[in-house]
Amino acid sequence: xxxxxxxxxxxxxxxxxxxxxxxxxxxxxxxxxxxxxxxxxxxxxxxxxxxxxxxxxxxxxxxxxxxxxxxxxxxxxxxxxxxxxxxxxxxxxxxxxxxxxxxxxxxxxxxxxxxxxxxxxxxxxxxxxxxxxxxxx
Amino acid sequence: xxxxxxxxxxxxxxxxxxxxxxxxxxxxxxxxxxxxxxxxxxxxxxxxxxxxxxxxxxxxxxxxxxxxxxxxxxxxxxxxxxxxxxxxxxxxxxxxxxxxxxxxxxxxxxxxxxxxxxxxxxxxxxxxxxxxxxxxx
Amino acid sequence: xxxxxxxxxxxxxxxxxxxxxxxxxxxxxxxxxxxxxxxxxxxxxxxxxxxxxxxxxxxxxxxxxxxxxxxxxxxxxxxxxxxxxxxxxxxxxxxxxxxxxxxxxxxxxxxxxxxxxxxxxxxxxxxxxxxxxxxxx
Numbered sequence: 001x002x003x004x005x006x007x008x009x010x011x012x013x014x015x016x017x018x019x020x021x022x023x024x025x026x027x028x029x030x031x032x033x034x035x036x037x038x039x040x041x042x043x044x045x046x047x048x049x050x051x052x053x054x055x056x057x058x059x060x061x062x063x064x065x066x067x068x069x070x071x072x073x074x075x076x077x078x079x080x081x082x083x084x085x086x087x088x089x090x091x092x093x094x095x096x097x098x099x100x101x102x103x104x105x106x107x108x109x110x111x112x113x114x115x116x117x118x119x120x121x122x123x124x125x126x127x128x129x130x131x132x133x134x135x136x137x
Numbered sequence: 138x139x140x141x142x143x144x145x146x147x148x149x150x151x152x153x154x155x156x157x158x159x160x161x162x163x164x165x166x167x168x169x170x171x172x173x174x175x176x177x178x179x180x181x182x183x184x185x186x187x188x189x190x191x192x193x194x195x196x197x198x199x200x201x202x203x204x205x206x207x208x209x210x211x212x213x214x215x216x217x218x219x220x221x222x223x224x225x226x227x228x229x230x231x232x233x234x235x236x237x238x239x240x241x242x243x244x245x246x247x248x249x250x251x252x253x254x255x256x257x258x259x260x261x262x263x264x265x266x267x268x269x270x271x272x273x274x
Numbered sequence: 275x276x277x278x279x280x281x282x283x284x285x286x287x288x289x290x291x292x293x294x295x296x297x298x299x300x301x302x303x304x305x306x307x308x309x310x311x312x313x314x315x316x317x318x319x320x321x322x323x324x325x326x327x328x329x330x331x332x333x334x335x336x337x338x339x340x341x342x343x344x345x346x347x348x349x350x351x352x353x354x355x356x357x358x359x360x361x362x363x364x365x366x367x368x369x370x371x372x373x374x375x376x377x378x379x380x381x382x383x384x385x386x387x388x389x390x391x392x393x394x395x396x397x398x399x400x401x402x403x404x405x406x407x408x409x410x411x
Contacts, residue, residue, distance in 0.1 A: 094327060099375060135311060
């Protein structure tokens with residue numbers, strides 16, 4: 001069994017941002033020389049997510065609005081008594097989940113036609129990391 | 138390490154549907170000859186989910202109603218400006234997540250008593266695929 | 275490839291409870307002798323979750339309140355016609371997801387600074403199990 005580990009760093013301009021990282025994950029897979037296995041893509045922070053969906057600007061705006069409706073920015077979270085102001089970002093992370101697992105077949109990410117891997121930032125404007133852990137043969 | 142890949146295809150009668158696929162996954166595991174490892178069950182579409190929960194009709198109706206309350210069908214999503222009408226199906230996919238990972242022990246899916254694997258369709262009436270990727274020994 | 279399986283049992287005093295289980299998972303990893311691989315931590319019940327986030331009491335109370343707002347306890351779920359009273363616990367399980375996959379690097383759980391692994395109970399006061407399945411080398 002081979003194991004390959006790579007860390008990606010993202011620093012977004014906006015507090016909330018959505019970035020298609022499929023190509024970065026394909027590059028990591030090529031570096032790993034794994035032909036059959038699994039690629040875990042996982043945020044190392046608790047205010048950012050990794051998810052798979054469509055790369056369509058209207059839909060991304062719909063997702064952002066929907067997340068902020070179900071897990072709104074608000075001043076009165078208990079977590080803010082610690083001096084933080086980002087409780088909504090923790091809830092958005094839980095809603096969207098922080099990781100995906102991508103099957104690897106014949107040396108390629110086995111994704112459906114419209115499946116793209118996204119990094120979703122909910123408390124950005126600073127450097128944050130994603131781990132890519134690939135295992136297989 | 139062994140790796141086994143199988144594609145399942147589902148074509149539902151209704152736009153939204155919930156199907157217990159535990160037996161299909163058990164069959165794939167038997168074909169793989171893996172005794173210890175992990176089975177990834179992952180939708181290859183961005184308007185369908187795979188989840189684990191109880192196979193009880195009342196609960197499934199509760200889940201469907203709940204998903205449509207939190208991620209409702211509505212005409213005015215931005216995504217619909219592309220000609221699509223299924224933005225709610227994308228949001229339901231994100232809410233329920235598109236994949237589960239099932240542990241394999243002694244050649245069997247290691248599930249709790251009430252845990253059943255479901256394919257959840259949110260934009261059906263056409264053929265859609267799920268990948269089963271099994272790795273182990 | 276090595277595979278290591280461990281079952282953890284939790285019995286909470288309250289119906290809903292949140293417990294940091296990071297140390298139990300680290301112990302399981304040490305027992306496995308795996309240096310590079312993946313650790314799956316997965317609830318074997320359909321009314322409990324495993325998630326990763328911050329161990330801060332205010333935030334945990336915010337998460338609990340948020341879950342009960344989006345998936346409220348209510349008498350009138352269809353599932354309750356079976357004699358059950360815990361449909362909300364099923365919905366909370368789906369919202370928070372029942373499993374996480376933790377990368378293992380150099381024999382350690384590769385978690386971000388603030389990432390802690392939690393068991394979230396939504397229908398407790400009885401013994402329930404979590405499986406830890408570690409594969410790698």
